[in-house]
Amino acid sequence: MFSTSFSWNDLQFLLNGAWVTLQLTCWAILLGTFAGLIFGLLRALLPRASLPLAWVLDVFRSVPLLIQFVLFNSLKSIVGLNISAFSVGCIVLGVYAAAYFTEIVRGGVLSVPLTVRRASRSLGLSFFQDLRWIVLPMASRVAFPGWLNLVLGVMKDTALVMWIGIVELLRASQTIVTRIQEPLLVLCIAGLIYYVMSLVVARLGARLERRWQEND
Amino acid sequence: MFDYTFQWRATLRALPDMLAGAWVTFETAALSMIFGVLIALALTVMREARHPLLRGIGNGWVSIARNTPSLFQIYVLYFGLGSLGLHVSSWFALLAGITFNNAGYLAENFRGGLKAVPGTQVRAARSLGMSAFQTYRMIVVPQLLRIVFYPLSNQMVWAVLMTSLGVIVGLNNDLTGVTQDYNVKTFRTFEYFTIAAVLYYLIAKAIVATARLMAWRLFRY
Numbered sequence: 001m002f003s004t005s006f007s008w009n010d011l012q013f014l015l016n017g018a019w020v021t022l023q024l025t026c027w028a029i030l031l032g033t034f035a036g037l038i039f040g041l042l043r044a045l046l047p048r049a050s051l052p053l054a055w056v057l058d059v060f061r062s063v064p065l066l067i068q069f070v071l072f073n074s075l076k077s078i079v080g081l082n083i084s085a086f087s088v089g090c091i092v093l094g095v096y097a098a099a100y101f102t103e104i105v106r107g108g109v110l111s112v113p114l115t116v117r118r119a120s121r122s123l124g125l126s127f128f129q130d131l132r133w134i135v136l137p138m139a140s141r142v143a144f145p146g147w148l149n150l151v152l153g154v155m156k157d158t159a160l161v162m163w164i165g166i167v168e169l170l171r172a173s174q175t176i177v178t179r180i181q182e183p184l185l186v187l188c189i190a191g192l193i194y195y196v197m198s199l200v201v202a203r204l205g206a207r208l209e210r211r212w213q214e215n216d
Numbered sequence: 217m218f219d220y221t222f223q224w225r226a227t228l229r230a231l232p233d234m235l236a237g238a239w240v241t242f243e244t245a246a247l248s249m250i251f252g253v254l255i256a257l258a259l260t261v262m263r264e265a266r267h268p269l270l271r272g273i274g275n276g277w278v279s280i281a282r283n284t285p286s287l288f289q290i291y292v293l294y295f296g297l298g299s300l301g302l303h304v305s306s307w308f309a310l311l312a313g314i315t316f317n318n319a320g321y322l323a324e325n326f327r328g329g330l331k332a333v334p335g336t337q338v339r340a341a342r343s344l345g346m347s348a349f350q351t352y353r354m355i356v357v358p359q360l361l362r363i364v365f366y367p368l369s370n371q372m373v374w375a376v377l378m379t380s381l382g383v384i385v386g387l388n389n390d391l392t393g394v395t396q397d398y399n400v401k402t403f404r405t406f407e408y409f410t411i412a413a414v415l416y417y418l419i420a421k422a423i424v425a426t427a428r429l430m431a432w433r434l435f436r437y
Contacts, residue, residue: 062420064380159285183295
């Protein structure tokens, strides 16, 4: 009675899409973490001078990601950059992640009490030593849950790259739907894959967080 | 290398249509927030309930809404319901998808807010003779809304940004949909989408400003 034309090949196709999703997430988070760390430190340490930076990053948080993809994709063609759609996806998602991570880092750095920093400076640490050995370790504890949320958020937002023509998990599922015409089943499988990926990342993060707390 | 001429004049002629689209976007987001808050309140209560089925539904809703992309949720509503013979319009699928998503995220916020309302107050209210519903309505929820006010305004901005996904399931009267319509007619992608981006930015800023104003007016004491 219950029969389906969903085959192992289709599942493999979906898993390939999931692999693209993971790759995109990885690159975007790498870029976002790196840029966000620098911007966040700038925002926390030089609040007045980096105000324009805050305005620029605010734009990336107030414009839908879909429109950012389209804009950057067309800008790429206008300027004549010859990069793949995958790189466009990585760059846009990376900048988007950086915009959010900047605020997270800033919050983390500002959560370190000023008295602690004064104490470290009066113990003879230089500005950069204080930053490296006192502020960053303390701030990373505060910022980590936010970072983890960002990773999960970016993983879900990678679904939007289908609009600029990258075959990731959701696009792959749609391709299969068009062929075998069983949307509910295929979408459920795709959803399950997303769910499992998110759950694994969340669990790993929670474990790391617990281990960090033991050492504090 | 750079031989593209921008055509802003012609693009700006589409502005009235796009403003109308922006209004649809705002309306959709506002509706999804209203339903989202109501459902999230129900979910919050359900997750506190003793009945395992109620708790299971509440927890399941929240974890599915938070662990899958919102675009996926809209897809399931649009294509998935279609395969069950329920044909919904793309606007309805969009609204329901965003509401589902909002409710999940807000329920998590509300749970955090609920923890901040001391249990002693609930007991005090109950011992003053209020029913459980009255306690929630008159003691817990007002304090809860005050705590979650900023997350709420954030979620509203999110909802506006999420409405742009409607275009993927074929919606053509919201801001992104109108923009895309003009785009496929004229291929002035960059110009049209820049205007759309500016409009989205203005909507988001207007919401944040209104929220600040409301907070200043409401939480003065």
